[in-house]
Amino acid sequence: MPGNNGAYRLGERQRTSREVSVGGRHRWDEQDGGYTPYTAPPQPRRRTSTGRILAPLAGAVALIVLAAVGAYVIVNRGEECGDQRIALQVIASPDIRPVVSAAAERFGRSQAKVGDRCVTVNVKDADAASVANALAGSGPTDIENVDADIWIPDSSVWVTKLKASATARVPGSIAGTIARSPVVLAAPKSAVADLEKVLGEASWDAIMSATNAANLEGRAAKVRVLTLDPTRNAAGLTALLAGADVLRRGGGTNAQLAGVLRRLSESTVSTPAGLFASMAKRSSRVPVGIATEQAVWSYNRQRRPEDPIVALYPKEGTLALDYPIVISTKDVDLRRAAELFKQELTSARTGQDAQRHGFRTTSGQADPRTLTATHGVSAGAVRTLAEPDAGNITQVSQAWSRLKLGFRLLSLIDVSGTMALTPPGTNLTRMQLIAQASIEGLKLFPDKAEIGTWIFSTHIDGQGVDYKEVIPIGPLDEKLGDVTRREAIVRQMSTIKAWPNGDTGLNDTLAKAYAKMKAEYEPDKVNTILVFTDGIGNDDPDGGISNEEILRLLRREFDPAQPVSILIVALGADDPAGRKQMRAIAAATGGAAYFPRTPLEIRKVFLDGISRRLCAPDCESRAGTSTTR
Numbered sequence: 001m002p003g004n005n006g007a008y009r010l011g012e013r014q015r016t017s018r019e020v021s022v023g024g025r026h027r028w029d030e031q032d033g034g035y036t037p038y039t040a041p042p043q044p045r046r047r048t049s050t051g052r053i054l055a056p057l058a059g060a061v062a063l064i065v066l067a068a069v070g071a072y073v074i075v076n077r078g079e080e081c082g083d084q085r086i087a088l089q090v091i092a093s094p095d096i097r098p099v100v101s102a103a104a105e106r107f108g109r110s111q112a113k114v115g116d117r118c119v120t121v122n123v124k125d126a127d128a129a130s131v132a133n134a135l136a137g138s139g140p141t142d143i144e145n146v147d148a149d150i151w152i153p154d155s156s157v158w159v160t161k162l163k164a165s166a167t168a169r170v171p172g173s174i175a176g177t178i179a180r181s182p183v184v185l186a187a188p189k190s191a192v193a194d195l196e197k198v199l200g201e202a203s204w205d206a207i208m209s210a211t212n213a214a215n216l217e218g219r220a221a222k223v224r225v226l227t228l229d230p231t232r233n234a235a236g237l238t239a240l241l242a243g244a245d246v247l248r249r250g251g252g253t254n255a256q257l258a259g260v261l262r263r264l265s266e267s268t269v270s271t272p273a274g275l276f277a278s279m280a281k282r283s284s285r286v287p288v289g290i291a292t293e294q295a296v297w298s299y300n301r302q303r304r305p306e307d308p309i310v311a312l313y314p315k316e317g318t319l320a321l322d323y324p325i326v327i328s329t330k331d332v333d334l335r336r337a338a339e340l341f342k343q344e345l346t347s348a349r350t351g352q353d354a355q356r357h358g359f360r361t362t363s364g365q366a367d368p369r370t371l372t373a374t375h376g377v378s379a380g381a382v383r384t385l386a387e388p389d390a391g392n393i394t395q396v397s398q399a400w401s402r403l404k405l406g407f408r409l410l411s412l413i414d415v416s417g418t419m420a421l422t423p424p425g426t427n428l429t430r431m432q433l434i435a436q437a438s439i440e441g442l443k444l445f446p447d448k449a450e451i452g453t454w455i456f457s458t459h460i461d462g463q464g465v466d467y468k469e470v471i472p473i474g475p476l477d478e479k480l481g482d483v484t485r486r487e488a489i490v491r492q493m494s495t496i497k498a499w500p501n502g503d504t505g506l507n508d509t510l511a512k513a514y515a516k517m518k519a520e521y522e523p524d525k526v527n528t529i530l531v532f533t534d535g536i537g538n539d540d541p542d543g544g545i546s547n548e549e550i551l552r553l554l555r556r557e558f559d560p561a562q563p564v565s566i567l568i569v570a571l572g573a574d575d576p577a578g579r580k581q582m583r584a585i586a587a588a589t590g591g592a593a594y595f596p597r598t599p600l601e602i603r604k605v606f607l608d609g610i611s612r613r614l615c616a617p618d619c620e621s622r623a624g625t626s627t628t629r
Contacts, residue, residue, distance in 0.1 A: 081111070081113075081117065081118035084116075084117050085117055085118050085119065085120050086114055086117050086118070086119045086120070086333055086334065086337045087120050087122060088119055088120065088121045088122065088149050088150065088334065088337045088338060088341060089122050089147050089148050089149050089150070090104065090121060090122065090123045090124070090148060090149065090150045090151075090152065090341075091124055091125070091126050091131060091146065091147075091148040091150070091151050091152070092123060092124075092125050092126075092151075092152040093125065093126075093127070093128050093152060093153050093154040093323065094125040094126075094127065095154060095294060095295070095298070096152060096154065096178060096179065096323050096354075096357075096359070097123065097125040098353075098357055099178065099179065099350060099353045099354050099357055099359070100123050100152060100178070100345070101123045102350075102353050103341075103344045103345050103347075103349075103350045103353070104121035104122075104123050104341070104344075106344060106349065107119070107121055107340075107341055107344040108120055108121060110344075112337075112340050112341075114333050114336045114337050114340070115333070117333075119337040119340060119341070121341055126143055126146070127142070127143075127232075128153035128154050128155070128158050128234060129141075129158070129231065129232045129233065129234075130142050130143045131143060131146055131151060131153065131158075132153070132158040132161065132162060132168075134146050135162055135168050135169045135170075135171060136161075136162060136165050136167065136168035136169075137167060137168065138167075148171075148328060149327070149328060149329040149331075149334050149335075149337075149338050150325060150326065150327055150328065150329075150338050150341065150342075151171050151172070151326040151328055152178065152323055152324065152325055152326070152345075153234070153323070153324065153326070154234045154235075154321045154323060155234035155235075155237075155238065155321045155322060155323070155324070156174060156177075156322055156324045157234055157237055157238065157241075157388075157393055158234065159171065159174060159324065159326060160390050160393050160394075161393060161394070161397060163390070164390060164393070164394045171326050171328045172326050172327050172328035172329075173326070173327060174324040174325065174326055175324075175325045175326070175327045175338075175339070175342050176324070176325045176342055176345070176346045177322045177323055177324050177325065177346075177362050178323040178324075178325065178345055178346070178350060178354060178362070179322075179323050179351070179354035179359035179360060179361065179362065180320040180321065180322055180323070180359065180360045180361070180362060180364055181292040181293050181294040181295075181320055181321045181358070181359050181360060182292065182293050182313070182318050182319070182320040182360070182364075182382045182384075183235050183238045183239050183242065183290065183291070183292055183293075183318050183319055183320060183321070184290075184291065184292065184293050184296065184311040184312060184313055184314070184318065185202050185207065185288055185289070185290060185311070185312040185313075185314060186275075186276075186279070186288070186289045186290065186291045186296050186309050186310065186311055186312065186376075187279065187286075187287060187288045187289065187309070187310055187312060188279055188280060188287065188307045188308075188309060188310070189307055189308050189309070189310045189376070190307050191279075191282075191286050191287060191288075192310055192312070194286045195223070195286045195288055195312075198210075198219055198222045198223055198286060199219065199223065199288075201315050202312035202313060202314055202315060203246075203314050203315045203316055204242055204243045204245075204246040204247075204314050204316055204318075205246055205247075205250065205316065206219070207225060207243060207288070207290075207314075208243050208246065208247050208252070208256075208260050210222075210223040210225055210288075211225050211259075211260045211263040211264055212256060212259050212260055212263070220263065221285070222285055222286060223285055223286050223287075223288060224267070224283060224285035224286065224287045224288070225263075225264065225267060225288055225289075225290075226267050226268075226269055226275055226278055226279060226287065226288070226289040226290070227239055227240075227264050227267065227268055227269070227275075227289065227290045228268065228269055228270070228271070228272065228275060228290060228291065229268040229269065229270055230268075230396075230397070230400050231400070231401070232270055233270070233271070233272075234321055235272075235290065235291055235292045235295070235321060236268070236290065237393075237396070237397065237400075238319045238320075238321065239290040240261070240264075240396050240400065241319060241388045241392060241393065241396055242314070242318055242319045242385055243260065244257055244392070244396050245385055245386070245388065245392070246316050246385075247260070253611075254611045255611040257399065257611070258399070258403060258611030259444075259611075261399060261400055261403045262403055262444060265400075265403060265404055265446070266446055269289075272291050272292075272295040272299065273299070275289045275290075275291055276289070276291075276299050276309050279309070280305075280307065288312075289309075291309075291311075292320075292321055293311050293358070293360075293371070293377050293382075294357070294358040294359050296309050296310070296311045296375070296376050296377055297311075297358035297370070297371060297375045297376065297377050298358055300374075300375040300376045301358070301375050308375075308376045309376050310376045311376055311377045311378070313378070313382055313383075315383075316383070316385065317382075317383035317384050317385040318382065318383070318384065318385060319384070319385055319387070319388070320360075320364075320382075320384065322362075323359075325342055325345055325346070327339070327342070346362075351365075352367075355367035355370055356370055358370060358371065358375075358377075360382075364381065364382060364384070366379035366380075367379065402526075405524065405525060405526055406448060406449065406450065406522070406524055406525035406526070407445055407446075407449035407450060407451065407525060407526055407528070408449075408450045408473065408517075408520075408522050408525040408526065408527045408528070409445075409449070409450070409451045409452075409473075409527075409528045409529075409530055410451075410452050410453075410454065410473060410513055410516070410517055410528075410529050410530070411438070411451065411452070411453045411454070411530045411532070412453075412454050412455075412456055412467070412509055412510070412513055412529060412530070412531045412532065412533075413434065413438075413453060413454070413455050413456070413496065413532045414434075414455075414456060414457070414504060414506070414531075414532055414533035414534060415431070415455045415456065415457050415460070415496065415497070415498050415499050415502065416456075416457040416458070416498065416499060416502040416503055416504045416505070416534075416539070417457075417498060417499060417500050417501055417502050417503070418430070418498075418504075418534050419431040419434070419498040419534055420497075420498040420500065421534075423571065423597060425597070429498070430498075430534055430571050431496060431497065431498045433571060433602065434493075434532045434569070434571060434602070435493040435494065435496055436602075437569075437602030437605075437606075438489075438493045438532070439490055439493050439494070440602075440606075441602070441605075441606035442476075442486060442489060442490065444606055445476060446476070447475065447476050447477035447486070448475055448476070448477070449475070449476050450473050450474055450475055450476075450522075450525065451471075451473065451474075451476055451485070451489065452469070452471050452472050452473030452474065453469075453470045453471045453489060453492060454467050454468060454469050454470060454509065454513065455467070455468055455470055455496070456468070456504075456505055456506065456509040457499045457502030457503065457504065457505055458502055458503040458504070458505040458540055458541075458542065459502075459505075459542075460499070460502065460505070464542070466505030466506075466508045466509050466540070466544070467505070467508070467509040467512055467513070470492055471485060471488055471489055471492060473520075476489075503539045503540055503541060504533065504539035504540065505539070505540045505544065506531070506533060506539070507540070507544060507545040507546065507547065507549070507550040508540070508544045508545050510529070510531070510550055510554070510566070510585070511545055511550060511553055513529050514529065514553075514554065514557060514564060514566075514589075515557075517529055517564045518557060518559070518562070518564050521562045521564065523562065527562075527563070527564045527565075528564070528565050528566075528567060528591075529564065529565070529566045529567070529589075529591075530567050530569070531566060531567070531568045531569065532569050532571070533568065533569070533570055533571075533573075533582075534570065534571055534573055547581055550585065551584055551585065551588055554566070554585065554588040554589055555588045558588060558589045558590070560590075563589070563590055564589060565586075565589045565590045565591040566585055566586055566588075566589045566591040567586065567591045567592055567593075567594075567605075568582045568585060568586050568591070568592075568593040568594065569594050569596065569602060569605050570582045570593060570594065570595050571595075571596060571597075571602070573595055579593070579595065582595075
């Protein structure tokens with residue numbers, strides 16, 4: 001590329017069939033309102049001498065020659081640039097690409113120069129997530145080689161995420177923005193009335209409630225929330241940022257956020273088109289999605305569906321995609337060219353083009369002739385939430401990634417004699433309470449989660465063997481005979497009973513379980529041992545590993561690089577010494593101990609256990625604590 005010595009490149013250039021090159025003015029400009037030659041009006045005939053005739057004719061010839069030269073200069077202004085041009089490479093998000101291409105065409109006609117060289121602008125589109133992943137060297141991308149002096153993604157969040165990465169190449173600085181499109185809730189027009197009956201006024205608070213995994217019987221049972229994958233689409237990530245902000249300001253906890261993210265992780269869609277198509281499939285739950293205002297407008301305008309999508313604007317306000325201009329080149333001439341083109345990109349004319357394509361201007365102004373109810377949107381002012389800072393973007397992005405990790409969990413269930421006791425204030429035994437809570441907690445786990453169960457009590461599988469595998473670890477949707485593993489666990493927990501004369505035998509069981517989970521550690525999953533007990537320590541009159549020995553073993557075997565954490569649910573553990581031991585066991589592995597008294601509290605324990613992913617691997621600061629005392 002001319003004049004590109006020492007330029008910072010996103011990658012090697014790769015032209016596509018969709019690349020547009022816009023250069024200087026050519027002769028076809030005349031047909032579009034370019035130069036029109038001047039023709040003098042006819043003069044009245046006069047009798048004169050030959051000399052008098054020749055003089056005016058000479059002048060006329062001179063004028064004609066000058067006029068011809070002038071016309072040549074105007075019509076062929078592109079020739080002034082010669083062969084030496086500065087070619088500016090631009091990559092834009094597909095949705096904003098038409099606006100950028102129109103600006104590039106106008107810019108090319110303006111004959112803008114850097115020094116004595118004219119600037120041409122080549123525009124191609126590429127998914128912002130693909131570009132960001134290519135720069136970060138991680139995540140899916142369909143771009144092997146990226147070449148750009150200017151990158152225009154759909155949102156500044158991509159730049160912020162790249163700057164937060166320790167290994168990513170930061171593409172450059174944000175020099176301005178082109179347009180805005182607020183993130184909105186969206187639903188088929190035929191479903192809006194039903195949605196309002198369940199959620200009331202459109203709001204992020206209602207959406208967070210409808211996706212709360214701890215309240216499966218409430219709005220979540222009536223509403224099906226769909227969102228764009230936040231790792232692939234800025235609108236999806238922006239929606240999470242808006243929802244998390246509203247939840248946090250309302251006093252929400254990490255456990256609640258984890259529950260929301262956990263539920264949403266099962267209903268993500270890759271593209272807006274896929275999102276709208278999914279919403280068209282009716283079920284017992286009312287569909288509602290999350291997209292941009294411009295995506296709703298574009299879908300209705302292009303597809304003209306019988307049941308159009310309607311944008312619902314959250315009452316708390318929302319965030320918007322901002323289409324930043326990221327100048328990446330370090331070459332002096334290319335940077336000067338990029339700055340010149342930036343002026344066109346931020347001009348009033350470009351703002352008008354953006355409005356005609358369903359966007360708002362950088363100040364949020366919409367064209368009421370474009371954003372109409374016919375296309376499911378409104379041109380009215382949209383209330384905005386405070387822009388998230390880099391810390392919030394990183395936190396929510398990491399939370400989503402961690403909660404998308406797989407689960408590998410071994411559940412150890414105490415069936416010793418004391419589990420047949422009935423805690424005060426309930427007519428259920430400890431065993432029955434644990435069984436009910438386990439069945440409910442199982443609903444929080446996706447089908448791909450790998451879960452297995454052991455039961456434990458002294459000599460349960462022969463003399464000296466205090467544990468017994470009931471269901472081997474594997475995916476919940478895997479078949480075990482005529483049922484899935486999920487169904488098998490539910491059946492087991494529905495019929496489980498305490499051994500009347502059995503002692504606990506916890507420490508020997510923990511030693512064997514920890515050795516198994518460590519040997520079978522899977523790095524792409526959260527590896528956990530979940531213990532249900534009444535929390536009275538080892539209680540093995542025939543010997544076995546002592547309380548002190550199990551703590552030494554766990555502290556020695558715990559590997560922060562491949563952590564296997566122990567979570568303990570100790571029901572009815574009122575003995576101070578027993579509680580102390582449970583906390584110590586959990587703390588030795590970066591886990592936590594909980595002492596619930598009701599089924600509702602036990603369900604919250606499951607959710608809190610899942611939310612520990614948000615702090616991993618730095619959960620040691622609160623290891624061994626309990627949320628229910």
